[in-house]
Amino acid sequence: MNLWIQLKMHGVHVPHHKNTAAMPAVIMDCPKSVTIPMSMHIGTPARPLVKVGEYVKMGQRIAEADGFVSSPVHASISGTVKKIDSFLASNGRRIPAITIESDGLMARCESLEPPVYHNQQEFLQTLTDSGIVGLGGAGFPTSVKLTVKNMAKIDAVIVNGAECEPYITSDTRTMLDQSRLVMEGARILQHQLKAPKILFAIEDNKPECIALFEKLCAAEDAMEVCSLPSMYPQGGEKVLIYHTMGRLVPEGKLPIDVGAIVINVTTLASIARYLEHGLPLVRKCITVDGSAVKEPKNVVAPIGASLADVFAFCGGFKAEPKKVLYGGPMMGIAVPDLSEPILKNTNAILAFAEDEATPPKTTACIRCGRCIGHCPLRLMPAEVEDAYAAGDVEKLAALKVNLCMECGCCSYICPAHRPLVQTNRLAKAKVAAYLREQKQKEAAAK
Structure with missing residues (x-):
């Protein structure tokens, strides 16, 4: 069933580069060590439970959720805790992390077994214990997202299989290789949330996935497939x-x-897998691709494995990588060091040779308005850039820069190659700091 709305949100058409779409995921060899950050999710970092020198097994909880919006962390390999320290993450922040040296056994924690739950509250606690967060990139704790006070408000659960970022195919392989788990996860959520319907949203550049899930949904009550035109950022929540x-x-x-x-x-498949086997989120399917990668493929890697180890598993590099990204080329984050680890919400790592990594020269804005015309939320990036340069915080707030989802459409479509999305990020931070300052002044005045 095609539920494409006649008056659509805008976006851009980008080259797909889905080079690994036909490649089933391959399980990576056990690395010699992993470095597992305590903050791989939106919210408060997890609190370590283990000590240096302690032996841990795969699936063992090594850090507990420290607050409602938080998530526990589990050992992705078996071995000895070698270090508990902070490291400089790619976002510029220092994050506490636990380094485990592997014993090569991948011994599973004996206490792991399928969880038992009898009501929605116990189901949500089970999800908290699993360590599962949003695996599409956001990393919001899944148990928190599904904590709905009034379930009567739910009209539909939308299963996001759009995967609109270029190069990334890990979700595609989940749909093709783990369709049973995806459907089981959908049934579980439909029951627990009392959702009237489940909508599988899939872009039309994935005809195999659409055909498979149309067949599977035909045997289910109130489940249907929404085939959507391939447009970026189709997978954006709004x-x-x-x-x-x-x-x-x-x-x-x-x-x-x-x-x-x-x-x-x-995320849906991970929920079903945890409820079936009791193994928490300790590994992740990621796409490894880019012009510098020797053997692009989809890889199931332990959380905390270094990017260097993952690239080595893919044959290393055929050209010197000049730019490495967490995620896709539109919303990905540049990685300064290959010692950076695979995170829970990492869905791809890309490495590009010099010819694709060198940005084009920036020129003056020609006031063409393309950034406005292609913004899904109809924001005005060119005006934001001017207001930011002028330091006009009130105008930035009036331009509603905080609504920006940082999809990168504006930068992509700009003929002058202006760094518009980067300016939007800076502008959002400036507005947030201004609002905090205003609140503090108001509180002090009382």
């Missing part, structure tokens, strides 16, 4: 809700406020 349900998420509101819950397809 874009997806509009293009499947025809509903706009208002400023300052959440998807549940318009009757929707959006969950990534790999």
Whole structure:
């Protein structure tokens, strides 16, 4: 069934580069060590439970959630805790992390078994214990996302299989190789959330996935496939809700406020796997690709494995990598060091040779308005750039820069190659700092 809305949100058409779409995921060899950050999710970092010198087994909880919006962390290999220290992450922040030296056995923690739950509250606690977070990139703790006070507000659960970023095919392989787990996860959520319907949102550049899930949904109650045109950023939460349900998420509101819950397809499969086997989130399917990679493939890697180890498993490099990214070329983050680890929400690592890594020369804005015309949320990046350069925080707030989802459409479409999305990020931070300062002044005045 095609529920494409006639008046669509805007975006851009990018080259797909889905080079690994036909490659089933391969399980990576056990690395010699892993470095597992305590913050791989939105919210408070997890609190370590182990000590240096302690022996741990795969699946053992090594850090506990420290607050409601947090997530526990589990050992992805068996071995000895060698270090508990902070490391400089690619986002510039120092994050506490636990380094485990492997014993080569990948011995599983004996206490792991399929969880038992009898009601929704116990189900949500089970999800918290699993360490599962949003695996599409955001990393929001899944148990928190699914904590809905009034379940009657839910009109649909949207399973996000759009995977609109170029190069990335890990979700595609989840849909093709783990369709049983995806469907089981959908049934579980449908029951626990009392959702009237499940919508599988898949871009039309994945005809195999669409055909498979149309066949699977035909045997289910209130489950259907939404075949959506291939457009970036089709997988953005607000874009997806509009293009499947025809509903706009208002400023300052959440998807549940318009009757929707959006969950990534790999997150859904991970929920079903945990409930079936009891093994928490300790490994992740990622796409390894880019012009510098010798053997692009989809890899199942332990959380905390270094990028260097993952690239080595893919044959290393055929050209010197001039730029390495966590994620895709549109929203990915540049990685300064190959010692950086695979995170829970890493869905790809890309390495590009010099000819693709060198950015084009930036020239003056020609006031063409393309950035405005292609922004999914109809923001005005060129105006934001001017206001930011002028230090006009009030104008930045009036331009609603905080609504920016940082999809990168503006930078991609700009003929002058202006770094618009980067400016938007800086502008958002400036507005946030200004609002904090205003609150402090108001509090002090009382």
